[in-house]
Amino acid sequence: MVHISPSLLSADFAVLGEQLDQVKQAGADLLHLDVMDGSFVPNITFGMPVIQSLRKISDLFFDVHIMIQRPLDYLEPLQKAGADGITFHYEAEGEVETTIRRIHQLGLKAGLALRPGTPGQVVFPFLKDLDLVLVMTVEPGFGGQAFRPEMLEKIALVRAEAVRQGREDLVVQVDGGINPETIALCAKAGADCFVAGSAVFGQADFAQAIAGLRAAAQGAQ
Numbered sequence: 001m002v003h004i005s006p007s008l009l010s011a012d013f014a015v016l017g018e019q020l021d022q023v024k025q026a027g028a029d030l031l032h033l034d035v036m037d038g039s040f041v042p043n044i045t046f047g048m049p050v051i052q053s054l055r056k057i058s059d060l061f062f063d064v065h066i067m068i069q070r071p072l073d074y075l076e077p078l079q080k081a082g083a084d085g086i087t088f089h090y091e092a093e094g095e096v097e098t099t100i101r102r103i104h105q106l107g108l109k110a111g112l113a114l115r116p117g118t119p120g121q122v123v124f125p126f127l128k129d130l131d132l133v134l135v136m137t138v139e140p141g142f143g144g145q146a147f148r149p150e151m152l153e154k155i156a157l158v159r160a161e162a163v164r165q166g167r168e169d170l171v172v173q174v175d176g177g178i179n180p181e182t183i184a185l186c187a188k189a190g191a192d193c194f195v196a197g198s199a200v201f202g203q204a205d206f207a208q209a210i211a212g213l214r215a216a217a218q219g220a221q
Contacts, residue, residue, distance in 0.1 A: 010197035026206035041141030055082025087111030138176030147177025159190025184220035
């Protein structure tokens, strides 16, 4: 199964409501929302008021990726704002098990993200409890970076271990530099959920863009 998660960060914020409706009609499976605190990464994006406003007008699954130093402090506010799943960083503060457990207690899907420099093996002890592992194929914090092909080995490593542990249902997500060429490489390595920014919102025809990405991924699986 291939899931396409357009990244809100690349949308036109002047017509955000319209663009959300357009990507849903175009076939998006999820909406990826990057929340940054200016501490874990040197950038600030948007927070609870924006998510809450979007929740009122969209029933898409809100795939919230938090680049936040202290994730536990923000889980309940994110849930109240309308998040459906929260992916936090292994490199952030706090015990990973505690954060996963709290996300599930709030009734949400739990994901764990890895920066490019973090070995894939660190997620192995947590796979039994996770719904998703996000392999960053660029350094988190800014859009428009070039895809790092050396991350393909990490994707394959995580997928192989998930299968070994009987977690064939684990979602392996990739974020960074996704286009019709790189999505095929990631799908072949074992990813099944793809965050796409300019490859969707930067195109004139959202439906054509999403269909092209999906076809490229499916053809490589």
